[in-house]
Amino acid sequence: MTTEIAWEPALDPAPFERTPPHDPVAEMSVLGACLLSSEACRAVLDFLNPAAFYERRHEDIFNGIGRMHATGQPIDPITLAKHLADSGDLARVGGPGYIHQLARAVPTAANGEYYAEIVEDRYLRRELIKLGTSVVTMGYATDDDTYDLVERAVAMARELRDRGQATDDLPTEDLLDFVQHEDNYDWIVPGLLERGDRLILTASEGGGKSTLLRQIAVCLAAGIHPFDPATYTDPVRVLVLDCENGEPASRRKYRPLLNAAERAKRGLRRGQFHIECRPAGVDLTRPADRAWVMRRVERLMPDVLIVGPVYRLHAGNPNDEELARKVSVVIDEARATAGCAVLMEAHSPHGGPVGPRSLRPLGSSLWMRWPEFGFGLRPVEDEKSAANEPGARGRRVVPWRGMRDERDWPQFVKQGQSWPWESYRPVDADQFTGYSATGAIW
Numbered sequence: 001m002t003t004e005i006a007w008e009p010a011l012d013p014a015p016f017e018r019t020p021p022h023d024p025v026a027e028m029s030v031l032g033a034c035l036l037s038s039e040a041c042r043a044v045l046d047f048l049n050p051a052a053f054y055e056r057r058h059e060d061i062f063n064g065i066g067r068m069h070a071t072g073q074p075i076d077p078i079t080l081a082k083h084l085a086d087s088g089d090l091a092r093v094g095g096p097g098y099i100h101q102l103a104r105a106v107p108t109a110a111n112g113e114y115y116a117e118i119v120e121d122r123y124l125r126r127e128l129i130k131l132g133t134s135v136v137t138m139g140y141a142t143d144d145d146t147y148d149l150v151e152r153a154v155a156m157a158r159e160l161r162d163r164g165q166a167t168d169d170l171p172t173e174d175l176l177d178f179v180q181h182e183d184n185y186d187w188i189v190p191g192l193l194e195r196g197d198r199l200i201l202t203a204s205e206g207g208g209k210s211t212l213l214r215q216i217a218v219c220l221a222a223g224i225h226p227f228d229p230a231t232y233t234d235p236v237r238v239l240v241l242d243c244e245n246g247e248p249a250s251r252r253k254y255r256p257l258l259n260a261a262e263r264a265k266r267g268l269r270r271g272q273f274h275i276e277c278r279p280a281g282v283d284l285t286r287p288a289d290r291a292w293v294m295r296r297v298e299r300l301m302p303d304v305l306i307v308g309p310v311y312r313l314h315a316g317n318p319n320d321e322e323l324a325r326k327v328s329v330v331i332d333e334a335r336a337t338a339g340c341a342v343l344m345e346a347h348s349p350h351g352g353p354v355g356p357r358s359l360r361p362l363g364s365s366l367w368m369r370w371p372e373f374g375f376g377l378r379p380v381e382d383e384k385s386a387a388n389e390p391g392a393r394g395r396r397v398v399p400w401r402g403m404r405d406e407r408d409w410p411q412f413v414k415q416g417q418s419w420p421w422e423s424y425r426p427v428d429a430d431q432f433t434g435y436s437a438t439g440a441i442w
C-alpha cells in the first residue's frame with residue numbers, strides 16, 4: 001500500500017494550469033473490476049492508494065469498496081449502492097445508475113491490476129507536477145538558506161520515488177548470514193523442474209520438440225518422471241495452451257501418451273490436465289488475448305503451464321524486441337499468478353553452410369535471455385543412431401544458454417518403447433562425465 005507524500009503547508013503547490021494527467025476510463029475500469037471479481041478487488045485494494053484517483057467520486061467509491069472488503073461483505077453493484085446510500089455518499093457519487101455503469105464499463109475483471117497501474121501512474125505524474133511547483137516556489141523564497149532548500153528538494157524527490165516503501169524494506173543481509181539460510185526448493189520433479197522455472201525447448205522443424213513437451217506434460221500430470229518412467233512423482237496440474245495445433249491433431253498425439261500412463265498404472269485423474277487449442281495463434285500484445293490467457297490461468301491455477309510455440313504468441317515481426325518483451329510480461333504474470341513452471345517450444349534457426357545448426361530460439365534475442373533453462377534437441381553425430389527409424393532418433397539435449405541453477409536434464413534421448421522419448425547412455429559415453437562424441441546407440 002502506498003502512502004501519501006506529506007507536503008509542507010508553506011510549500012503548497014499552485015493549482016495545475018493545464019489538465020492534470022488522469023485516465024477516467026482506467027479509473028472506471030478499476031472500480032468495475034472490483035465489482036465483478038473478488039480476486040481482482042483484493043489485488044487492487046492491496047496495490048492502490050485511494051488518493052490515486054483523480055475524480056473525487058471515484059475515490060469515495062473506492063473507499064466504500066475498501067470498507068466493505070474489510071468487513072467481509074460481498075461486493076457487487078447492488079450491495080455497494082446500498083453501502084454508499086447508508087453512508088450518505090450515493091447521490092454525490094452519481095447514484096445507483098453510475099455504480100451499475102462502472103460494472104458494465106470494464107472489458108474484463110482479469111485486467112484489474114493493469115488498470116490500477118495506469119491510475120497509479122497518472123497519480124504519480126500529478127504528484128511529480130506538484131513537486132515541481134513546490135520546488136519553483138522554494139526557488140523564489142528569499143528567507144531560507146539555498147543549500148537547505150536544495151536538500152529539501154532532494155528529500156521531497158526521494159520521498160516521491162519511495163512513497164513510503166523504504167520503511168518496508170528489510171535490512172540488506174550480510175553474506176555470512178545470507179548463506180546460513182536453508183535452500184528451499186519447491187520441486188515439481190525433484191532435481192529436474194522447480195515451480196517458477198522457465199524453460200524453452202528448441203529444435204529444427206520436425207525435430208521432436210512438440211512430442212517431447214507433450215510427453216513431459218502427461219508425465220507430470222500423471223506423476224511419472226518424464227525421463228525415468230520407473231520413478232514416480234507427485235502428480236501436478238498441467239495447463240496446455242496450444243497455439244499451433246488444431247484439436248483433432250492434438251487429440252491423436254495425446255491418446256498414445258494417455259495409454260502409456262495407463263500402462264504404467266499411473267492413469268491421469270480428471271482435473272489434472274487441461275488443454276485448449278488455438279491453431280490460429282494468439283497475440284499477447286493485445287488486451288483481449290492477454291485476458292484470454294490470464295482467465296484460464298486464474299481459473300485453473302496450474303503447477304505447469306505449457307504455452308506456445310513462441311512464434312505464435314504475437315502477430316508482429318518475430319525479431320521485434322519490444323513485442324517479445326510484451327509477450328514475456330504476460331507469461332511472467334501468468335507464472336507469478338499461479339506460481340507455476342512455464343515450458344515453451346521455439347524453432348531454432350536454419351543453419352549456415354558449415355557447422356551444426358544453432359539451437360537458440362528463432363526470433364528476438366530476448367527469448368535467449370528470458371528463460372532460466374534453454375535446451376535444444378540436435379540429432380546425434382552417429383548417422384545410424386540419428387536416423388528416423390524405430391529405436392533410433394538419437395538426440396543430443398544441448399543447453400544453449402548457461403543454466404541459472406543445477407538441473408538433471410538428460411544429455412541424450414532416443415525413441416523409446418513405452419514413451420516417445422527416453423534418456424540413454426551412448427555406447428562410447430565417458431565413464432565419469434557421460435560425454436560422448438558420437439551419441440551412438442548401438
Ligand SMILES: Nc1ncnc2c1ncn2[C@@H]1O[C@H](COP(=O)(O)OP(=O)(O)OP(=O)(O)O)[C@@H](O)[C@H]1O
Pocket residue numbers: 203204205206207208209210211212347393414415416420421
Ligand atoms: N520420439 C519419437 N518417436 C516417434 N515419433 C516421433 C518422435 N518424436 C517425434 N516424432 C514424430 O516426428 C514428427 C515431428 O515431431 P514433432 O511434431 O514433435 O516435432 P517438432 O520439433 O515439434 O516439429 P515442428 O516444429 O515442425 O512442429 C511427428 O510426426 C512426431 O509424431
